Amino acid sequence: xxxxxxxxxxxxxxxxxxxxxxxxxxxxxxxxxxxxxxxxxxxxxxxxxxxxxxxxxxxxxxxxxxxxxxxxxxxxxxxxxxxxxxxxxxxxxxxxxxxxxxxxxxxxxxxxxxxxxxxxxxxxxxxxxxxxxxxxxxxxxxxxxxxxxxxxxxxxxxxxxxxxxxxxxxxxxxxxxxxxxxxxxxxxxxxxxxxxxxxxxxxxxxxxxxxxxxxxxxxxxxxxxxxxxxxxxxxxxxxxxxxxxxxxxxxxxxxxxxxxxxxxxxxxxxxxxxxxxxxxxxxxxxxxxxxxxxxxxxxxxxxxxxxxxxxxxxxxxxxxxxxxxxxxxxxxx
Amino acid sequence: xxxxxxxxxxxxxxxxxxxxxxxxxxxxxxxxxxxxxxxxxxxxxxxxxxxxxxxxxxxxxxxxxxxxxxxxxxxxxxxxxxxxxxxxxxxxxxxxxxxxxxxxxxxxxxxxxxxxxxxxxxxxxxxxxxxxxxxxxxxxxxxxxxxxxxxxxxxxxxxxxxxxxxxxxxxxxxxxxxxxxxxxxxxxxxxxxxxxxxxxxxxxxxxxxxxxxxxxxxxxxxxxxxxxxxxxxxxxxxxxxxxxxxxxxxxxxxxxxxxxxxxxxxxxxxxxxxxxxxxxxxxxxxxxxxxxxxxxxxxxxxxxxxxxxxxxxxxxxxxxxxxxxxxxxxxxx
Numbered sequence: 001x002x003x004x005x006x007x008x009x010x011x012x013x014x015x016x017x018x019x020x021x022x023x024x025x026x027x028x029x030x031x032x033x034x035x036x037x038x039x040x041x042x043x044x045x046x047x048x049x050x051x052x053x054x055x056x057x058x059x060x061x062x063x064x065x066x067x068x069x070x071x072x073x074x075x076x077x078x079x080x081x082x083x084x085x086x087x088x089x090x091x092x093x094x095x096x097x098x099x100x101x102x103x104x105x106x107x108x109x110x111x112x113x114x115x116x117x118x119x120x121x122x123x124x125x126x127x128x129x130x131x132x133x134x135x136x137x138x139x140x141x142x143x144x145x146x147x148x149x150x151x152x153x154x155x156x157x158x159x160x161x162x163x164x165x166x167x168x169x170x171x172x173x174x175x176x177x178x179x180x181x182x183x184x185x186x187x188x189x190x191x192x193x194x195x196x197x198x199x200x201x202x203x204x205x206x207x208x209x210x211x212x213x214x215x216x217x218x219x220x221x222x223x224x225x226x227x228x229x230x231x232x233x234x235x236x237x238x239x240x241x242x243x244x245x246x247x248x249x250x251x252x253x254x255x256x257x258x259x260x261x262x263x264x265x266x267x268x269x270x271x272x273x274x275x276x277x278x279x280x281x282x283x284x285x286x287x288x289x290x291x292x293x294x295x296x297x298x299x300x301x302x303x304x305x306x307x308x309x310x311x312x313x314x315x316x317x318x319x320x321x322x323x324x325x326x327x328x329x330x331x332x333x
Numbered sequence: 334x335x336x337x338x339x340x341x342x343x344x345x346x347x348x349x350x351x352x353x354x355x356x357x358x359x360x361x362x363x364x365x366x367x368x369x370x371x372x373x374x375x376x377x378x379x380x381x382x383x384x385x386x387x388x389x390x391x392x393x394x395x396x397x398x399x400x401x402x403x404x405x406x407x408x409x410x411x412x413x414x415x416x417x418x419x420x421x422x423x424x425x426x427x428x429x430x431x432x433x434x435x436x437x438x439x440x441x442x443x444x445x446x447x448x449x450x451x452x453x454x455x456x457x458x459x460x461x462x463x464x465x466x467x468x469x470x471x472x473x474x475x476x477x478x479x480x481x482x483x484x485x486x487x488x489x490x491x492x493x494x495x496x497x498x499x500x501x502x503x504x505x506x507x508x509x510x511x512x513x514x515x516x517x518x519x520x521x522x523x524x525x526x527x528x529x530x531x532x533x534x535x536x537x538x539x540x541x542x543x544x545x546x547x548x549x550x551x552x553x554x555x556x557x558x559x560x561x562x563x564x565x566x567x568x569x570x571x572x573x574x575x576x577x578x579x580x581x582x583x584x585x586x587x588x589x590x591x592x593x594x595x596x597x598x599x600x601x602x603x604x605x606x607x608x609x610x611x612x613x614x615x616x617x618x619x620x621x622x623x624x625x626x627x628x629x630x631x632x633x634x635x636x637x638x639x640x641x642x643x644x645x646x647x648x649x650x651x652x653x654x655x656x657x658x659x660x661x662x663x664x665x666x
């Protein structure tokens with residue numbers, strides 16, 4: 001184990017002139033945020049990723065992490081730290097302090113400090129105005145599909161020799177593999193591949209750090225937030241913070257490839273997964289009317305912000321109010 | 334509940350020129366760090382106190398807190414937040430962010446950021462040199478006695494109307510109260526009063542923030558650390574970090590009033606509680622040979638640092654090696 005206890009306190013270096021530290025905290029609880037038997041190295045990687053996704057939403061450069069880990073006696077702390085330190089190294093993050101204790105289930109909480117340089121305008125939720133365009137990175141619903149596949153028996157199996165969680169494959173229960181292969185008889189591999197991508201997206205989300213930085217560097221009035229609880233829960237938060245309403249287009253919400261087949265196998269509703277599935281760890285942002293997202297960043301325009309408090313969604317059946325709600329870690333689901 | 338989710342990230346203000354942020358993290362787990370049925374308002378106060386004690390050991394001024402709280406469905410979040418916010422207000426701390434989730438048992442992790450102004454030298458463990466004198470604030474063993482009294486059936490009962498955990502009394506099982514009253518027949522109240530002080534010391538430690546600041550302001554070469562795991566566990570850490578040994582005097586270790594009677598009722602060993610009981614949340618520090626602690630700060634000189642790696646303790650039976658060990662939150666006790 002790294003010596004997290006080198007001192008009671010880590011004194012962060014003085015930020016460069018005009019720079020500021022941005023701080024976020026997020027937890028991963030076994031059996032709540034991830035399968036209870038998930039490889040501790042992957043738990044650690046996911047823990048860092050969900051915190052990085054918060055920093056991405058403000059446009060900060062990740063720098064220092066502080067860990068509080070409580071785990072059962074038999075927990076593989078070694079794999080956890082290998083995974084965490086490897087992932088930290090990838091992102092230039094130094095593990096600067098922490099606290100260890102013993103509990104069942106395992107609870108890992110990470111505090112992440114990132115630097116906002118003087119010439120960068122930190123993004124926040126309250127900056128949107130009526131007339132802004134509304135955007136999202138990547139796709140929606142894929143992580144929630146991955147969670148459902150894990151609930152249905154898919155498992156992440158480490159194949160690494162470094163024990164740091166970098167390499168793993170998905171093990172499918174035969175019955176689930178058969179159903180996935182049968183979803184598109186003309187291309188049996190396609191749905192299985194989409195399912196594997198969904199599990200990977202769920203367990204190791206890719207935070208939009210580069211895009212967050214780029215948007216913050218533009219110096220424009222840009223509202224942004226991390227999509228962690230699902231669009232139907234998070235968009236109302238951005239709208240309330242900014243004092244705006246929204247009108248979004250269900251057809252413009254970006255789905256991953258082969259999503260329809262995956263949704264069919266899961267017996268789920270496409271729009272339900274996309275709107276309320278949660279844990280997308282994607283960037284939701286609003287641009288001034290004359291603004292455009294960086295080219296090549298994989299952003300989709302999903303709608304516009306309005307000057308009424310309502311949030312509405314346009315489907316083939318017409319315009320209806322968006323029902324607020326999403327993936328709720330506090331629900332007793 | 335306060336809106337912890339105002340943004341994904343809290344951007345700390347730029348520190349004053351030359352100032353730096355000091356960061357620490359500590360958890361409170363129900364049934365591990367405190368009785369499982371402890372009033373959530375007291376849990377919150379204890380959570381802040383143990384983190385403040387870490388900041389005290391570096392000489393930082395507490396400023397911002399970030400909470401991760403996972404608790405069962407029936408948990409009284411309202412009392413927890415009332416206690417936390419009241420205690421934060423007392424210490425000038427702003428609750429700046431957090432994350433809520435659901436688990437059994439309740440796990441609360443606080444990250445605390447404090448400011449080290451430019452003209453203050455942050456204290457750390459590695460600054461001690463042979464010939465330094467070794468000091469501690471307040472008394473040792475009292476918190477551990479309080480923990481044993483709680484294990485023996487003492488309970489903290491809130492009596493407050495504000496529901497913020499500020500006012501509470503100790504409820505004693507009749508048999509334990511009788512034994513405490515009988516410990517000193519000439520003064521039956523004395524041991525009971527000492528027992529109540531021990532429970533209070535354990536549940537609501539008083540971090541040595543003022544002393545830590547004063548020591549750091551001296552600008553001298555001062556080693557310091559928070560005594561959280563017991564002197565027999567923490568002193569070796571300070572010695573290793575500084576590359577020194579130590580010789581301490583068992584008789585000079587400060588005990589609280591009526592400690593002998595309390596120890597007798599608990600069937601404990603005086604020196605064992607003082608050395609390994611843990612959770613003292615007191616400041617252990619070493620001063621250069623010509624240094625003296627601030628007058629009136631209640632500091633006791635317990636020994637000296639040496640140029641050998643050994644840590645020895647002088648008792649009435651002579652000088653013997655200090656057995657390393659203490660209160661271990663990772664033990665399966």
